[in-house]
Amino acid sequence: MFGIVRPCTHRLGERFKAEWMAHLCGLCLALRGDHGQFARIVTNYDGLLVSVLTEAQSGPAPGTRRTAGPCPLRGMRTAPVANGEGARLAAAVSLVLASAKVRDHVADGDGLLARAPIAAAARKVARGWDRAGARTGASLGFDTAVLVDAVDRQAGIETLAGAGTPVLVVTEPTETATAAAFAHTAQLAGRPGNAPALAEAGRYFGRLAHLLDAVEDQAADASAGAWNPLTATGTSLAEARRLCDDALRGIRLALREVEFADAGLAHRLLVHELRTSVDRAFGTSGCGHAPTASAGQGGGPYGAGPYASSPYASTPHGSGNPYGGSPYGGSPYAPDAPHAPGGPGMPPPPMGPGGGGGGGRPPHKPRRGLLAGCAVALGLFCTCQLCCTEHEGPWSREKKDPWCDSCDCGNCNCNCDCGCGDCCCCPCDGC
Structure with missing residues (x-):
């Protein structure tokens, strides 16, 4: 999988996780249905945004979901998946853009593609994807020539770019391609008035995709001697971050002009998750589900020691313990205290010491043997x-x-400034 919008399912919540998976699986199955099993390798997280935007404008309708069979990527479970023109357009766009990515790697001589026979085979596959994407796009009224033209112009622009060239000159072909794809979702959804605003959102999204890819690859490109837009144009990381933040604001403002039937998932991905993607690329975010090194020198949530920087590190009760200097101090739940489990102030646990009828641990599954x-x-x-x-x-x-x-x-610190009012799509209770 590739793409810049890679949401954590913990953040999405059950509703949006189910919808996001429906579009992801719908894209994968649309690729298989129209172009064969091998085409499924181009399934990507950003391509499904086309499907999401189409459904967000048209709203749920009969036939937009179907039940897919068991799949290993879903733990061999069936699931409702997106079905229809949005998923097929997403498949066409994914094929053409994946073709561009392959040709770019061939031109750079990356890895095995530096070998002539493998490069020739890769170019043949890329040409096949171009033709397949064009066929599907034509059946939906979308001319993929604008995508192919953008890809073809990219190589020439990169050749001419040098120190002092504005980096936005380099990102323009990507912006043009994504603007066309986003705008066509308005036609598929029967809301042509949304096309200009969606084209603007797509243009900014293409800029973000190009810049974030450059930021994430800059160190690797430098060590490999590969071309990188930031290095080639002399664009600093601070300037790249400013351009990314500007693109985030542009997308947010453009989406306010779009008439949606249900904006929930589209807003969640293109406003909240994109901001997280930018933070991730620039190294300004971390996971809240496990302690990280940034949380403290020792890797724990409160620093190097067991109580370092803890709210109880220097309490009036001493020794970092809110109940006194001893391991239990005056805690009412210390062993043999009135409210300790099994103490005189508490009833006995149900069904014996283990509390098997209520609060005991679930039975532990025995480990499997080696074989x-x-x-x-x-x-x-x-x-x-x-x-x-x-x-x-x-x-x-x-x-x-x-x-x-x-x-x-x-940890969810939304600070919503996106105009969504009550933070309709944020899993926290409020902003």
Whole structure:
């Protein structure tokens, strides 16, 4: 998967997680249905925005969802997926832009593509994707020539760009391509009046996609001697961040001009999640689900020591303990205290010391043996469940997050300035 909008499912909440997965799976299945199994490798997080915008304008309608069969990436579960013109347009756009990415890697001689036979095969695949995307686009009234033209102009612009060239000259082809794709969703949804505002949002989104890709790749490009727009034009990271923040504001303002039937997911992705993507690219955000090094020198939530920077680090009760200097001090829940579990002030736990009838721990699953665990691990790996869905550890049998789940959600500090009123699409209670 690739793309700049990679939302953490913890942040999306159940409603938006289900909708987002429906569009992602719908894009994947539209690629398979129109272009064969191999085309599914171009499924990407940004392409599904075309499907999301189409449905956000037209609203739910009969036939916009269908039930897909079991898939390893969903833990072998069925699910409702997006179905219709929005998903097919997203597939066409994804094919053409993936073709551009392949040709760009071939031109740069990246990795195995530096070898002539492999580069020739990659170019052939890219040409096939161009033709396939054009066929699907034509059936939807969308001329993919504007995308292909933008891709073709990109190489020439990069050749001429140098120190002092405004970086926005380099991002223009990407902006033009995404503006055309976003604007066409208005035609598919039957709301042609939305096209100018969506084109503006698409232009800013293309700028963000190009700049964030450049920021994330700059160090690797420098070490490999590859061309990078920021390095080539002498654009500083501070200037790149300013341009990204300006693009975020432009998208937010453009979306206010769009008439939506249900703006929830589109707003969530293009306003809130895009801001998180910018923070992630510039290294100004972290995950709130696990302690990180930035939380303290020792990696814990309060710094190097067990109470460093804790609200109880220097309390009047001493020793960082709110109940006194001893390990338990005057705590009413200390062992043998009146309110300790099993103490004189508390009723006995139900069904014995373990509290099996109420508050006890669920029974612990026994660990699997070596051979049984290896068999389970092989099955999880071959069905992609290790990478893509929550699963049970092969040996420990504990719940594990997918390897590819790059959770970066921080504590929710919305500070909504997006004009969404009551923060309709933010999972927190208010701003």
